[in-house]
Amino acid sequence: MMGWGYGMGLSGWLMMGALWLVLIIAAVAAVMWIFPRDTRGRARPVAGHTTALGQAPADPLSLLAERLARGEIDVQTYRALRAELTGTDRAAR
Numbered sequence: 387m388m389g390w391g392y393g394m395g396l397s398g399w400l401m402m403g404a405l406w407l408v409l410i411i412a413a414v415a416a417v418m419w420i421f422p423r424d425t426r427g428r429a430r431p432v433a434g435h436t437t438a439l440g441q442a443p444a445d446p447l448s449l450l451a452e453r454l455a456r457g458e459i460d461v462q463t464y465r466a467l468r469a470e471l472t473g474t475d476r477a478a479r
Contacts, residue, residue, distance in 0.1 A: 446471050447468065447471060447472070450464060450467055450468060450471065451464075
């Protein structure tokens, strides 16, 4: 007699449990993908705000020099920004 009983039976409960397990694992994987961590468990810094060694630059002038070295800015822009950072008026030579 089909449908003569209560509930889903053992196989139904196992399938529902497996579904929930897969959903939880997918949610944890999505969170780990969105918020990556380094090997020490710290949040990774935002791209473009670190030096080649992965350390924060010592000061804004070193970051500015790195941008010049990478070719992101030209010499005239470098001098203008350096003058702004140091407070000098020697922006263009």
